[in-house]
Amino acid sequence: MTNRCRWNQSTMTTLNRREQRRRAKAMYAARQENEGSCSHFTCSQTIVDENDKHWKNALDINIPSFTIGTTGKVLYQDSSLRIARGRRYGLVGPNGQGKSTLLKTIASGNLKIPPRIDRLYVEQEIAADATPAVDAVLKADKERWDLIQEEKALTEALEDGENDPEKLDRLKKIYEELEEMGASGSDAKARTILHGLGFTSEMQTRATEHFSGGWRMRISLARALFVEPTLLMLDEPTNHLDLNAVIWLTDYLQRWKKTLLVVSHDQDFLNDVCEEIIHLDKLQLIPYKGNYDTFKKLKDLEFRQQCDRWAKLPKTKANKALRPRDYQVRLNFPIVPVLSRPVLEVNKVHFRYSPKHPVLFDRADMCIDMDSRICIVGNNGAGKSTLLNLLTGELKPTRGEVRKNPRLRIGIYSQHFADRLPMEKTPVEHLLDRCEGEDRAYVRGQLGKFGLPGEAHLVPMSELSGGQKARVMLVDISLQRPHILLLDEPTNNLDIETIDALVDAMNEFNGGIVVVTHDQRLIQRCGCELWVVDSAKQDVTRWSAGYKDYRKMLLREIEETAERESAVRGEKAAENRAQQIARIAIAAKKPKDSTRCASVCKENEDMETAQAPVEQDETVLRFFTEKKRKKKTFRHKAALMMQ
Structure with a gap:
């Protein structure tokens, strides 16, 4: 054995030219698969008239022809891509053929799609810093986050005794904008998503720098789900998740209303989530209606038909090369002697x-x-x-x-x-x-x-x-x-x-x-x-x-836990807000300013606590009338969030 190993090692150091070429080719292919950066690829597509109003306002993607390639290799050749608004698509094909490259090319803008379609590709883990996980998710909605930070600054100024009517007016407008965008439920939504992906209450407040790369990838996924872009692109989202999180994510995406394009090797995930399958085969994207099992049946039927047609051809050397070949992998573990119990x-x-x-x-x-x-x-x-x-x-x-x-x-x-x-x-x-x-x-x-x-x-x-x-x-x-x-x-x-x-x-x-x-x-x-x-x-x-009973039990537990924690947080937030509004009302010295303070109450309960007279102007009346109409308990809001 010693001599054999020595001979093998010596021959490895003196590879013949053919092996050297094959080795260089494998190294290059692996490097491309590992890196996958769009800077390594070229992209061309059918000319788009960017001034066309119909194209600019479209929410569907329709690219009649595009080509993507890299040095020495073409990944897509005159292929078409059609994605309808609000549909969920699975992109499948053998590893290393360019599925991830397509997502990156769309995300980078190298492959042009209508500008009205905001797109998000979950690729990199969130940065490791002192930001708590839940804040990292909330920050993904920049407009809402900026309004919240401005609200906090104004509130602190008013609590410190400042008597500025303009700040009071601005605070009222901020609350109106937050109400219009449904921001009152944002924190509960972010925490529900994090909880579904496996984050406990303690983990949600932990700084991102204290998480591993896999957990920071989960935070990136949570940010994407929280923002709800028009086109969400996920590349093997289940790779960084355990079974419990996959079960929750599958259930969550089944109710996804926006457009989804996902690359995944998980067949059950594709079956449960996707409404259509796009197959990458021989440099072309071929669409199939239905989930993965439906696609598989159609592909098997197509292959059998190809074999039947080939069998009818004359048995010539040229036709032999045309024999249909299906991509197959065969693995096996050797049969071993049975051991006595306990093993x-x-x-x-x-x-x-x-x-x-x-x-x-x-x-x-x-x-x-x-x-x-x-x-x-x-x-x-x-x-x-x-x-x-x-x-x-x-x-x-x-x-x-x-x-x-x-x-x-x-x-x-x-x-x-x-x-x-x-x-x-x-x-x-x-x-x-x-x-x-x-x-x-x-x-x-x-x-x-x-x-x-x-x-x-x-x-x-x-x-x-x-x-x-x-x-x-x-x-x-x-x-x-x-x-x-x-x-x-x-x-x-x-x-x-x-x-x-x-x-x-x-x-x-x-x-x-x-x-x-x-x-x-x-x-x-x-x-x-x-x-x-x-x-x-x-x-x-x-x-x-x-297994199916375990899945049902798990989803029920996740829902009940999220609802319970959301209700507790909601009650605490209401109490804090009532105290805050009361302090602002006391801090305002002029009656007119007290009136304005009362009008910035975010919840109906807060208005009752403020104890300040309210001007009966039409805007304020309309504001609080709408508040009363939407009055809900925090427990009911949490229940609605889980539906």
Whole structure:
């Protein structure tokens, strides 16, 4: 083995010209997929008359022909794009073909669309600074935020005893503008969105600088949902979410009234959210009515028809090259000997990271055998990843024990797999180091079976895309011949076809599987039973009902919690506002000014507290008449927000 490895390493340093070209090509392709900046691309489209009133006021997108390319590669060639106002579209196609590039080109303005369509592309995480998460979301609506800040400044000045009629008039106008834009419910709306995406009340007030990159991406998503642009573009929005947040986001977007264009590998998400599918195939965008399952059926029918037409052609060499080919990926995990029970057991485990940290598990029990199909679910921070690390042995219980069959081999897939891969080595070098006794040809064959192109086998892993690194990690696991698979978000970075192949491989695997995933289709197709990590109970327990019941329960809990917290905040805000208005009224010295102070009351309750005479001018009467008509309790407002 030592001689074989030495020979492999020496040959890697003296690549022939063909391999060098293939390596350079793979490095360039991976770099393009990783960077994806619009500055690397050129774009042309049908000439648009920007003075055309009909085009300027349009809310539909209709581009008869456009081309997008990069050096040495065309991504779209004379393709058309039609997007109707208020429809929800899913953009699908193999990885690396240009889906994200299309979104970026639209967002940057390189691909011209009617100027009346305000567009927002969620790409980058929010900046890390001292801004609380909820304020970062509220700031996304700049007009409202600026009015609120002006209101605060005027209120403070009046509370300090200033007697300026112009400031009182301006304060009244600000309240009218805020009322017109429905700003009174903005805070509740922002907090509802954050709560749905997994932020607790404490997290909502935490500065963004104290969140990881994944959580700051959630804040960026929350900002986009809060602003509600005419065209919202989301690129793999579920990648940064756990299952609970995906369930909430799916439900939220089902009621989205504006135009939505989303790239996603989550088939259930596409089925539940999208009304139409746009397929990127052979440099063209092809629209299909219906959700993803409908699109898949139509594509399968088209492929069969193409095969039938090809079968009727004369069997010539030229026609052989015309044979229809479908994009397919095949994965497999090797069949392993069955181990006696228990294979892996959590026995009365107690765990906390330190005496200063809360207890995550107390006398937790769990048993995993060769036929187990388990999906671990729970709120963020409940301890899902901690439980996986206890099972792998990376963490040791404070008390209790994790028992393993002495012959047990565990295959571990982490969502942070990049930390486990040596970036300076090629996939072949890494796998040969990991698997003693395997030769270079066999390793390359396995990489090919898992969908990694041949030219990428000899490229340093630092130059590979996320999807290519994921395939290397899956081959690594397969070569270990594990009895148990522990998979943490395995579908991230994989396209739909590869996810389907992974699910098939998991179903054919004769060992046990424990998975943490946001992919609802994987959970249901693999027949996973749910185990809920509950931080309140400090335990992990089996969910006795099915996945659909869990989904209903989760949505109900999110709604009830958001409604309860919104009602509490509303009552507190009303009390603070009443006290504030009373202070302003006392601070105003002239009766005329007191009258003006009273007229700036934002809620009917505030007006009663102000105790100042109100001028019976027509504007003020109309203002307060409208206030009375719209009078609602804060609890009822919260309920309306959740509908």
